[in-house]
Amino acid sequence: MIGIGIDTGGTYTDAVLYDIETKAVLSSGKSRTTKEQLEIGIDRALGKLDQELLPRAELLALSTTLATNACLEDKGSRARLLMIGMNPEKMLNLNKVYASYGLRDLEQLIFLDGKPEHIYSQPEEPDWNLLREQAPFWFENCPAAGICQIYPNADGGKLESRSKEILKEVLPDLSVTTAYKLFDEVDPLKRGAGTLLNARLVPLVREFMTAVKRVMEQRNLRIPVAIVRSDGSLMTERMAKVYPVETLLCGPAASALGGSAIFGCQDAVIVDMGGTTTDVALVRNGRLVPAKKGVSIGRWRTTVQGIYVDTFLLGGDSAVRHEKNRLFLDGERVIPLCVLQEQYPSIPEKLERVFMRHETTLRHTRMIHEFFVLQKSIRDSAGYTGEEQKLCSILEEQGPLPVESLAEEAGTDLYSLKTDRLLEEGILIKSGLTPTDMMAVKGDFPGHPTEAARLAMKILASNTDMSVEEIPDAVYDLVVRKMYCNLARILLDQKYPSRDRKNQDEGIQKMIEWSYEHAVSHRSAEWADLSIRCELPIVGVGAPIHVFLPKAAELLGTKALIHEHSSVANALGAIAGQIVTTVQVRAKAEYDGGVLQGFTVFDETERYTFEESAEAEQFARELAQRQVLEKSRQQGASEHPQVELHVKYVGEEMGILFEILVEAVATDAFRL
Numbered sequence: 001m002i003g004i005g006i007d008t009g010g011t012y013t014d015a016v017l018y019d020i021e022t023k024a025v026l027s028s029g030k031s032r033t034t035k036e037q038l039e040i041g042i043d044r045a046l047g048k049l050d051q052e053l054l055p056r057a058e059l060l061a062l063s064t065t066l067a068t069n070a071c072l073e074d075k076g077s078r079a080r081l082l083m084i085g086m087n088p089e090k091m092l093n094l095n096k097v098y099a100s101y102g103l104r105d106l107e108q109l110i111f112l113d114g115k116p117e118h119i120y121s122q123p124e125e126p127d128w129n130l131l132r133e134q135a136p137f138w139f140e141n142c143p144a145a146g147i148c149q150i151y152p153n154a155d156g157g158k159l160e161s162r163s164k165e166i167l168k169e170v171l172p173d174l175s176v177t178t179a180y181k182l183f184d185e186v187d188p189l190k191r192g193a194g195t196l197l198n199a200r201l202v203p204l205v206r207e208f209m210t211a212v213k214r215v216m217e218q219r220n221l222r223i224p225v226a227i228v229r230s231d232g233s234l235m236t237e238r239m240a241k242v243y244p245v246e247t248l249l250c251g252p253a254a255s256a257l258g259g260s261a262i263f264g265c266q267d268a269v270i271v272d273m274g275g276t277t278t279d280v281a282l283v284r285n286g287r288l289v290p291a292k293k294g295v296s297i298g299r300w301r302t303t304v305q306g307i308y309v310d311t312f313l314l315g316g317d318s319a320v321r322h323e324k325n326r327l328f329l330d331g332e333r334v335i336p337l338c339v340l341q342e343q344y345p346s347i348p349e350k351l352e353r354v355f356m357r358h359e360t361t362l363r364h365t366r367m368i369h370e371f372f373v374l375q376k377s378i379r380d381s382a383g384y385t386g387e388e389q390k391l392c393s394i395l396e397e398q399g400p401l402p403v404e405s406l407a408e409e410a411g412t413d414l415y416s417l418k419t420d421r422l423l424e425e426g427i428l429i430k431s432g433l434t435p436t437d438m439m440a441v442k443g444d445f446p447g448h449p450t451e452a453a454r455l456a457m458k459i460l461a462s463n464t465d466m467s468v469e470e471i472p473d474a475v476y477d478l479v480v481r482k483m484y485c486n487l488a489r490i491l492l493d494q495k496y497p498s499r500d501r502k503n504q505d506e507g508i509q510k511m512i513e514w515s516y517e518h519a520v521s522h523r524s525a526e527w528a529d530l531s532i533r534c535e536l537p538i539v540g541v542g543a544p545i546h547v548f549l550p551k552a553a554e555l556l557g558t559k560a561l562i563h564e565h566s567s568v569a570n571a572l573g574a575i576a577g578q579i580v581t582t583v584q585v586r587a588k589a590e591y592d593g594g595v596l597q598g599f600t601v602f603d604e605t606e607r608y609t610f611e612e613s614a615e616a617e618q619f620a621r622e623l624a625q626r627q628v629l630e631k632s633r634q635q636g637a638s639e640h641p642q643v644e645l646h647v648k649y650v651g652e653e654m655g656i657l658f659e660i661l662v663e664a665v666a667t668d669a670f671r672l
Helices: 038-047 066-072 094-099 128-138 158-170 188-218 237-242 250-263 337-343 347-357 386-398 403-409 420-424 435-442 451-462 468-495 506-521 545-555 566-575 613-635
Strands: 002-008 012-019 024-032 059-064 079-084 109-112 144-149 175-178 225-228 234-236 268-273 278-284 309-312 318-323 326-333 371-374 428-432 538-541 579-592 595-603 606-610 642-650 659-668
Touching: 002 038, 002 250, 002 566, 012 038, 012 566, 024 038, 024 566, 038 188, 059 188, 059 250, 059 566, 066 188, 066 250, 079 128, 079 158, 079 188, 109 128, 128 158, 144 158, 144 188, 158 175, 175 188, 188 225, 188 237, 225 237, 225 250, 225 566, 234 237, 234 613, 237 613, 250 268, 250 278, 250 309, 250 538, 250 566, 268 468, 268 545, 278 468, 309 468, 318 428, 318 435, 318 468, 326 468, 337 347, 337 371, 337 428, 337 435, 337 451, 347 403, 347 451, 371 386, 371 403, 386 403, 386 420, 386 428, 420 428, 435 451, 435 468, 451 468, 468 506, 468 545, 506 545, 538 545, 538 566, 545 566, 579 613, 595 613, 606 613, 613 642, 613 659
Parallel strands: 002 059, 059 225, 079 109, 079 144, 144 175, 268 538
Antiparallel strands: 002 012, 012 024, 225 234, 268 278, 278 309, 318 326, 371 428, 579 595, 579 659, 595 606, 642 659
């Protein structure tokens, strides 16, 4: 059976043809991701595969870092969260508490009464008429919404379901996510953060899935489609459109699966360097190491289950900028100038005008060599200011413009440009110098024009203490340094797991930097040896990994494993995955004082009570079996996947039983 794997990253879209039985890569291709129209990059990647084998494919599996990058760059659709039963006036340090979960702006939150007295009491119903009347104002210019009630186990999430019905009645086009069916978590703030994030990601993932389907239809490939979840398993496209937050670490999970499949390592560190981020996963005893807690990425803390992945902002498209006469790597992703020049040959000419404008000196506090690029038109879109509409109109007419040029065309100055929201929502993106440009200049990334990059390097050199010729090597050193320091931090976290918070301390970070400087200097240990060593091999995947990882691995005293298919490992990992579904059912112990009265189990909105633990456990087992089969089929499993049941008596070790936890795990190949 032949399958297609596609990975759409922030920079490249990769594709592979894979023999699922023999586990062999038959063909592979790579193309730039075209964010303004995703199907272009997808079609180009498919066009580089073996066109005779392509029509024989029977399954398409997808992965993407779009959701990951949106979180790290704090981008996504506008959305608001309806929180039922929480009183913000009774919470101390409200801004600080919400911000710790990723809910940075209180204007994103709407509070509605409906709080039960305690976790198992029947909740009061909110004022439904108020919701009907205010919904058009609360969710104005928001394509998506989330709903989260406190203590949903008290009624099986009934208030969330009713709220969703009302919102869909009043606002039929609003995409609504409810927390109860998405997360098994008591903390309402954590559930709320994940729910709001899911709502923000719905339009993004649906756009991606629609682009894929359009390309497949054009190529007459009518085959089942699966997408990788954060835990490395597969789910259907239908499920992904409803629960896109499940794809949060989809790209990193696929790259870890692909890297593991290529080398078959029993123990390894897997490093995937893309355009925006570098993702690090771990393989122990031949299995991907799972995350101990829910997935946390960027400012978002969620309860999404996934593999252990440490993601940091370092990629081929990281912005190279200056500050106080020194170069530094910014976390922001920008379009490399060498790539922008390919699409817009006039970019060098526009940079020459920047030179003419600053002919006496090129020193500036702003990045005057960077451009603004329009990614999406907002010509017919509501919810944008006149100034924002004007900026986009100028770029639509004239193409990418340097910062100062755009300000002049808009009748303002570069310090007063209002572009933050347009950048956050992905309407605009910047273009500037990146490690990719340095690779093009040094010949490690051949076939790309370098005139614009070389002009911008002159501006950069004028704002630093180095020459133009020194800049490429200096940027390479910055990339290796950042990769080394993050890998060292991750290794220390694994070596001393109980001290992972302390490993983030400024003093530890300084010691890691000293370790790097000691390693690159090749000096003798003298009084003390600060080296950090890794005994595991480091598997490299991603397009630019072959340039930077070997040096970082050498400094860590180990070797880098890089394969001919390493650059498309994400796409390979997507098609090499399988379905793994997990469901938990709880039989809660009910006490009157210190006397056990019985057990309560919820099935959707139905509440069942049992006097004996054996009865409650048996019902929980049967319910978990039924729910995991239903959920696994939604993911794309057959009628009879392999199911394992695990039972845990929570609190028994302390002499008091809190609950009987039944976990059901179903595994199967993707069947649809």
